[in-house]
């Protein structure tokens with residue numbers, strides 16, 4: 440039996456570590472060929488080395504917030520693999536996030552990567568998919584987009600930190616506009632909104648006390664691992680999701696339950 444993504448070519452942004460790396464691993468296991476697009480060269484090369492035995496994988500250094508770099512990423516992918524079927528827009532400022540900076544400059548910086556970068560990569564990828572009459576784009580929001588009121592016992596969701604959630608809420612909206620525009624060309628655009636996921640970045644940026652409070656507030660009462668998200672990315676990239684577009688799937692163990 441073949442994989443669910445046999446022969447598909449996928450760009451996965453931010454696949455140098457964490458959730459993106461888990462997506463890359465699962466996509467290779469499902470038969471996809473993967474381009475790791477990460478701004479961090481060491482992490483990108485390490486991902487290719489770690490996963491090279493599972494299938495065809497390559498790395499192109501990409502800054503998703505730079506229009507020329509986003510375009511070059513797509514061009515390099517087409518040159519290396521001959522086409523492009525799937526774009527996983529996973530990269531964001533997360534592991535080096537500053538929860539305390541409430542300046543306009545910081546909001547602009549985080550928006551440039553998380554939101555504009557998602558838009559730029561979609562803009563770069565769309566022409567290849569339009570020409571094929573088929574494509575899959577999967578954006579990455581966050582459960583943080585749904586935590587408007589925060590948690591009164593902690594200052595973690597204080598004034599300084601809501602720049603990140605609003606970029607992620609913007610991605611939920613962007614997903615709908617992209618889906619509406621690109622559907623006529625056979626391109627679906629969906630979104631995954633993970634709850635707090637146990638990546639290196641989370642361990643670094645989220646206080647353990649907050650993690651415990653969040654975990655006990657979920658229905659499942661357990662912590663989410665990057666591998667728990669990969670099946671949803673495969674589904675959105677596959678033909679099983681042919682008629683599904685503009686949707687955001689919150690995977691957080693039962694916390695936000697927005698729909």
Ligand SMILES: NC(=O)c1ccc[n+]([C@@H]2O[C@H](COP(=O)([O-])OP(=O)(O)OC[C@H]3O[C@@H](n4cnc5c(N)ncnc54)[C@H](O)[C@@H]3O)[C@@H](O)[C@H]2O)c1
Nearest residue numbers: 453455457458478502503530531533534581635636638640
């Ligand atoms: N870990 C969580 O708890 C969690 C929860 C909800 C949503 N998310 C989202 O999931 C995604 C991955 O999370 P993670 O924990 O693996 O994060 P991470 O910080 O470990 O990984 C992000 C990757 O993106 C890369 N990156 C950053 N800026 C970039 C840019 N300008 N261009 C290209 N690559 C860039 C980084 O080098 C890194 O490899 C992010 O979009 C994050 O916001 C994470």
